[in-house]
Amino acid sequence: MFSRFEWMLATRYLRARREEGFISVIAIFSLAGICLGVATLIIVMSVMNGFRGELLGRILGLNGHLVVSGFDRNLPDYDDLTRRIGAVGGVVNALPIIEAQVMATARGQARLGLIRGVRPEDLKRRRIIADNIRSGSLEAFQGRDAVLIGSRLAFRLGLRVGDRITLVSPQSTSTPFGAVPRLKAYRVVGTFEVGMFEYDSTFVFMPLAAAQVYFKTGDAVTGIEAFVDDPDAVARYRAAVADAVGGNLRITDWQAANSHFFNALQVERNVMFLILTLIIVVAAFNIISSMIMLVKDKGKAIAILRTIGATRGMILRVFFLAGASIGTFGTLAGFALGVAFCANIDAIRRWLEGLTGTELFAAEIYFLSRLPAEIDPMEVTAVVLMGLGLSFLATIYPSWRAARLDPVEALRYE
Numbered sequence: 262m263f264s265r266f267e268w269m270l271a272t273r274y275l276r277a278r279r280e281e282g283f284i285s286v287i288a289i290f291s292l293a294g295i296c297l298g299v300a301t302l303i304i305v306m307s308v309m310n311g312f313r314g315e316l317l318g319r320i321l322g323l324n325g326h327l328v329v330s331g332f333d334r335n336l337p338d339y340d341d342l343t344r345r346i347g348a349v350g351g352v353v354n355a356l357p358i359i360e361a362q363v364m365a366t367a368r369g370q371a372r373l374g375l376i377r378g379v380r381p382e383d384l385k386r387r388r389i390i391a392d393n394i395r396s397g398s399l400e401a402f403q404g405r406d407a408v409l410i411g412s413r414l415a416f417r418l419g420l421r422v423g424d425r426i427t428l429v430s431p432q433s434t435s436t437p438f439g440a441v442p443r444l445k446a447y448r449v450v451g452t453f454e455v456g457m458f459e460y461d462s463t464f465v466f467m468p469l470a471a472a473q474v475y476f477k478t479g480d481a482v483t484g485i486e487a488f489v490d491d492p493d494a495v496a497r498y499r500a501a502v503a504d505a506v507g508g509n510l511r512i513t514d515w516q517a518a519n520s521h522f523f524n525a526l527q528v529e530r531n532v533m534f535l536i537l538t539l540i541i542v543v544a545a546f547n548i549i550s551s552m553i554m555l556v557k558d559k560g561k562a563i564a565i566l567r568t569i570g571a572t573r574g575m576i577l578r579v580f581f582l583a584g585a586s587i588g589t590f591g592t593l594a595g596f597a598l599g600v601a602f603c604a605n606i607d608a609i610r611r612w613l614e615g616l617t618g619t620e621l622f623a624a625e626i627y628f629l630s631r632l633p634a635e636i637d638p639m640e641v642t643a644v645v646l647m648g649l650g651l652s653f654l655a656t657i658y659p660s661w662r663a664a665r666l667d668p669v670e671a672l673r674y675e
Contacts, residue, residue: 263578271582274555287551292591294544299595299648300602302537306640307603309530311633313523319457321515322389323464325356325486326495328513329506335481336510343485345505351489351498356383357482359472364429365410365465367418374414374428374465378472378482384409390453390466397422397451405471408447411461412454424449428465430476445475541648544591545655552584552659556666564668577664581656588652596645603634 275288329336329346336342339357347355359378364371381403385391391399395412402409408426420426430443447467454461473479489498495514503512516523556563563576602609610632 263582264575267575267579267582270579271586274559274579274583275586287547287554288587291544291547291551292587292594294547295541295588295591295648295652296595296598298537298540298544299592299644300599301540302534302644303596303599303636303641304602304606304634305533305537306530306644307599307634307636308606308632309526309533310635310637310640313526313530314635315633316457316526317523319389319455319460320519321492322387323455323457323460324515324518325358326489326492326515327352327487327499327502328484328518329487329502330484330511330513332509332511335478335483336485337479337481339482339485342506346485346487346502349487349498349501349505351491352487352502353490354386354488355485356380357469357485359467359469359476359478359483361476361483362431363465364431365414365418366427366429367420367424370418372414372417373463374410375463376428376465376467376472376476378467378469378476380469384466389455393453393455395452395454397449399451401450402466403468405468405474406447407450407468407471409451409453409466410449411464412452413458413462414465415449415452417462420449422449422451426465428475432476443475447471538647541651545588545651548584548587548652548655549659551587552580552656553662555583556580556659556663559663560666563663563666567666567668573664576666577660580660580663581653584656584659585653588649588655592645592648592652595648596641600636600641603636606634607632 329342336357343355343357346352356379359376361376363374363376365374366372379387381399384402385399390409397409399409401407408428410420410426415421418426425446425448427444427446432443453466467475469482473481487498487502489495492515495516499512499514503510506512566576567573
């Protein structure tokens with residue numbers, strides 16, 4: 262498609278002489294702009310994907326994909342309901358839970374906590390907890406006074422394994438002296454850290470039997486969690502679970518429970534993509550400027566080439582190659598920079614924090630304890646193709662102007 266002579270001429274035009282240095286500087290800035298635009302877009306999209314993936318993995322790892330509960334009552338026949346839900350096709354696990362908010366106090370400190378009453382064998386099968394025990398052991402998670410708490414909650418209350426934590430329930434107990442808050446001290450048998458700030462700072466796991474006693478539910482639970490084999494298609498399992506349990510129970514799936522959160526992430530992701538795409542567009546305009554200046558500067562050379570037999574198509578291809586080379590090298594350099602940055606993003610973040618002495622990624626704000634990045638090959642391919650496409654489009658007009666140059670007018674005053 263392009264002859265060797267055209268490649269040679271385009272390469273020579275890009276290597277500007279001393280008197281053409283300004284054009285060369287503009288071309289370098291255009292290449293740098295394309296490079297930074299593509300790299301920034303890849304990095305931001307990968308971080309947004311990482312955020313969504315990490316949050317989704319932790320939310321779905323710690324919470325059921327479907328939760329069956331009563332509208333205004335607990336579930337007394339939970340064993341039978343659990344078996345029926347577990348028998349639904351696509352449901353890989355179902356377990357009864359008791360969930361309620363409490364105030365956790367110790368050493369004069371108080372924090373809001375969320376009690377999760379689960380059977381010890383069910384908690385051991387929850388890999389996100391079992392694989393992230395920071396102190397203590399799940400073997401001690403049994404009996405009427407044992408609890409497992411998040412590492413950040415333990416840090417804020419100054420607790421270690423073996424210490425006691427007092428839980429205060431908003432449900433009061435009637436006594437001859439009136440209603441008093443329900444409180445009880447429990448022994449901390451271990452701490453866990455799943456890497457999500459909200460969970461590590463609020464969750465308190467308690468054996469199901471102990472939770473039934475503390476919350477006075479009797480032989481009943483507040484809900485049944487179900488895990489399915491395809492969380493993204495949870496809506497299609499919801500109807501089957503509803504048929505299995507009957508129509509007098511409430512069924513909530515994770516998409517409905519967290520829809521506002523993930524919708525906000527998707528909107529932010531789309532807006533960031535549009536804004537950062539403008540960087541590549543601006544760099545493409547720089548290519549147009551540099552190529553128009555190059556065409557104007559090379560007017561005499563173009564006229565001479567035309568007079569010795571060069572066709573308009575040849576001139577067009579020469580300048581198209583010159584401009585496209587800037588965009589191609591800039592896009593490929595941006596691709597390499599973006600991928601390398603994403604592969605080492607957490608190490609770079611720690612280095613910058615050590616260099617500046619500031620916390621760039623606060624877990625309290627971003628929910629996660631590390632900066633994630635997940636590269637989507639299809640998304641990266643789309644960014645690279647967009648960078649190449651805009652670069653090629655930016656060269657069309659200057660190349661057309663060069664091809665349409667009249668040699669007589671160009672040489673008239675030479």
